[in-house]
Every structure is written in C-alpha cells, then in structure tokens.
Amino acid sequence: SSELTQDPAVSVALGQTVRITCQGDSLRSYYASWYQQKPGQAPVLVIYGKNNRPSGIPDRFSGSSSGNTASLTITGAQAEDEADYYCNSRDSSGNHPLVFGGGTKLTVL
C-alpha cells in the first residue's frame, strides 16, 4: 500500500497531552518522520527514526511505533504547537517512493 492515514483534526487543552497517529502498511518496516507546518511556512522536521528530535525541537515532542501505526505525542501542549502535522515514510513496495499522510490539524484550546 502507498497510503498513510491520519485523522484530519485533533484538539487538545493547553498543557495537556495529545497523540497524533499515522497508519500504513509501510510503517511495519519503516519508521515515520513527522513534520510541523504553520501557516505560510515550510514544514519543519520534529521527529525522525525510532524517537529522535532534531536540535531545537522541544522534548515535549516524542514518537513511537507499533505494528502499522506511528504516533507523535506532545506532552504538555503549548499554544505555539497549534499547526498542521504530517507523517512521512517510504512505501515498502516497488521503487520505495515517498508518501505523506494527509495531515492532522492540531488545535490547542
């Protein structure tokens, strides 16, 4: 399969914990990477590999994976975390093209 499925929208109360999920067959052999995108800006990598954060990404962001599902967890969500989040991996078939999930709009209440 060449699809990654995300919930279109998720909301979280300020300071609470939220999990954003991404499902796809390729995730059984590929770790997802996660990107945050704010309006009018380029995406920013927030999680890659098993659970790695690039320099400058707060440690409230974490990643996990189980079976065909990858998850991005924000522990103690802040107002500035309101954004669109996309998962990404290679497809496990064919020439291994890259695929993105459809994106999840996170609202911090």
Place this chain on the structure above:
Amino acid sequence: QVQLQQWGAGLLKPSETLSLTCAVYGGSFSGYYWSWIRQPPGKGLEWIGEINHSGSTNYNPSLKSRVTISVDTSKNQFSLKLSSVTAADTAVYYCARGRSGRVVVTAFYYYYYYMDVWGKGTTVTVSS
C-alpha cells in the same frame, strides 16, 4: 548550517513546462537524497520525486510521465521540470534534503527516512 535556496518562474500558462532549481549552501551534496515536494492551496503535502548525488532518480508514480529531476554537482544544485502543466499543478513547491538508513530491531531491519532541511518554497500559479 545547510541552507536550500530555490527559484524559478512563478506564473505559467497551461501546457507550459514548470522549471525550478534548488541550490545547496553550507554542506555536502553527496550522501543525501534531494527531493521536490508540492502543496496545493489549502491541501496537504505531495512528494514529487528525488535524486541523489550520482543522478539516480525516483518519482511519484502519479507524476512520473511529466517529471524530470536532474542534478548539477559542480554547482551543488538540483532542478525540477514538470511538463504540460494545468491548473491542478498550482501549488507551493519545496525542495528538501533527505537522509535514510536502517537499524536492527530484534533481529529485523527497520528503515528510516527523513527530510531535515527544507527550502522556503516557491509559489507556482498556472493560469491562462
């Protein structure tokens, strides 16, 4: 610190060829994948294709017939051409640097891929 600077024509007519270039500053060109991604207005990200430093390419099957990605290692640049554009190709186009590898997890290989450096994006509008 690696930076990607991209440029190209922002307004095209239907049937013309989109042409964008991305230059890599402050880092090595070899050992990475160099991708193009686009985002139509109000929609999600769509991967277009990638190239490595040796010129090997991989394209989105849905765009493959119209896409050509090339590399000029002497200038640390890579380029995108998308032929026969229509209004559906109107989008913000991004270039990005990709890294991949594999790790062993309980006796099995697990692979990873991520794009850690992105260009700022180029808005391309197709209109007659």
